[in-house]
Amino acid sequence: MGIKKLSVKLIFIIxxxxxxxxxxxxxxxxxxxxxxxxxxxxxxNLVSTVQKFISTDSxxxxxxxNLFNVKxxxxxxxxxxxxxxxxxxxxxxQARHILQKIKKDFHNDYGxxxxxxxxGPRNPQGGSLVEGKLLEYRQKVVMQxxxxxxxxxNGKNIINNHKFKVFMAEIGSWSTKAAKHLTFAxxxxxxxxxxDLNLAWEMKKAYEAKIKERTHLTAEQIDAPVTAHGMxxxxxxxxxxxxxxxxxxxxxxxVYEIKDG
Numbered sequence: 001m002g003i004k005k006l007s008v009k010l011i012f013i014i015x016x017x018x019x020x021x022x023x024x025x026x027x028x029x030x031x032x033x034x035x036x037x038x039x040x041x042x043x044x045n046l047v048s049t050v051q052k053f054i055s056t057d058s059x060x061x062x063x064x065x066n067l068f069n070v071k072x073x074x075x076x077x078x079x080x081x082x083x084x085x086x087x088x089x090x091x092x093x094q095a096r097h098i099l100q101k102i103k104k105d106f107h108n109d110y111g112x113x114x115x116x117x118x119x120g121p122r123n124p125q126g127g128s129l130v131e132g133k134l135l136e137y138r139q140k141v142v143m144q145x146x147x148x149x150x151x152x153x154n155g156k157n158i159i160n161n162h163k164f165k166v167f168m169a170e171i172g173s174w175s176t177k178a179a180k181h182l183t184f185a186x187x188x189x190x191x192x193x194x195x196d197l198n199l200a201w202e203m204k205k206a207y208e209a210k211i212k213e214r215t216h217l218t219a220e221q222i223d224a225p226v227t228a229h230g231m232x233x234x235x236x237x238x239x240x241x242x243x244x245x246x247x248x249x250x251x252x253x254x255v256y257e258i259k260d261g
Contacts, residue, residue: 046110050117059087064102064118071120071130077137078215085216096223099184125181132180138215139179142188142224145210149203150258159196166200166258167193188224200228 054065066083069075075083084095106115116122120129127135146168157164171189174182192207194200207226211219219225 046114047117050110050114059089060098060102060105062087063098064106067102067118067130070133071118077134080134081137081215081217081222085221094221095217096184096187096221103184123181125177125183127181127183131183135182135184135186136179138222138224139174139188141211141214145207145214146190148210149206152206153199153203157194157196157199159199164194164196164199166203168258169193186223189226191227194228197228204228 054061054068063084066075066080070077070080081095089095089098103115103119106118110117112122116128119131122128123132153166157166169191171191174186174188177186192200192203194203204226208219211217211222211224215222
């Protein structure tokens with residue numbers, strides 16, 4: 001009888017200890033969840049942190065501040081590129097590199113919510129409001145520069161009494177995507193093609209001059225290079241292998257003949 005009572009008491013004690021252990025585990029889990037919630041910054045704190053960063057004078061902070069102003073309509077895309085041209089960028093880095101880095105770093109440091117504060121809402125293609133504004137402006141500047149070059153070289157394709165045809169070949173995703181769906185990683189890339197390589201080269205140089213005049217940045221800096229096909233430099237491809245790749249790619253893309261007049 002005594003043994004039976006002892007067993008009942010022992011079972012009761014074990015149950016109490018188990019229940020106590022469950023409560024302790026639950027309390028620990030609640031504390032961990034509370035800690036996670038407390039570690040995640042509130043939207044107000046996130047805004048304050050971002051505003052504190054963009055108020056500094058580092059190159060990345062100034063560019064980020066300008067991106068923020070483009071989002072809010074306080075700065076035009078044209079003014080954005082002009083101001084970027086006035087900045088002393090890190091050695092070996094160009095505008096496109098910095099913009100891509102800022103987007104990546106902001107997402108890593110502040111999450112999508114923090115990135116949206118600077119670039120505006122995302123679209124399904126991975127772009128954003130600000131990228132759409134800037135890259136749509138870039139696309140318009142590029143197309144206007146091409147049109148102006150065509151007008152400037154109208155009639156100049158007759159060399160030594162021989163009329164050379166001139167073509168524009170679009171290369172890259174920009175030719176098939178709406179500008180608002182492009183991201184900072186997307187470039188504009190095309191070639192002038194002609195039987196007279198010097199003519200294509202002069203058209204390339206004229207295009208680059210117009211881009212520089214309108215954006216204050218080089219065509220390569222805004223990731224909108226053009227090549228004189230067969231005379232491309234490092235900005236697009238190197239050597240015969242690279243040229244062969246470009247030629248194969250062009251076959252699957254649109255090639256437009258630049259007509260007189």
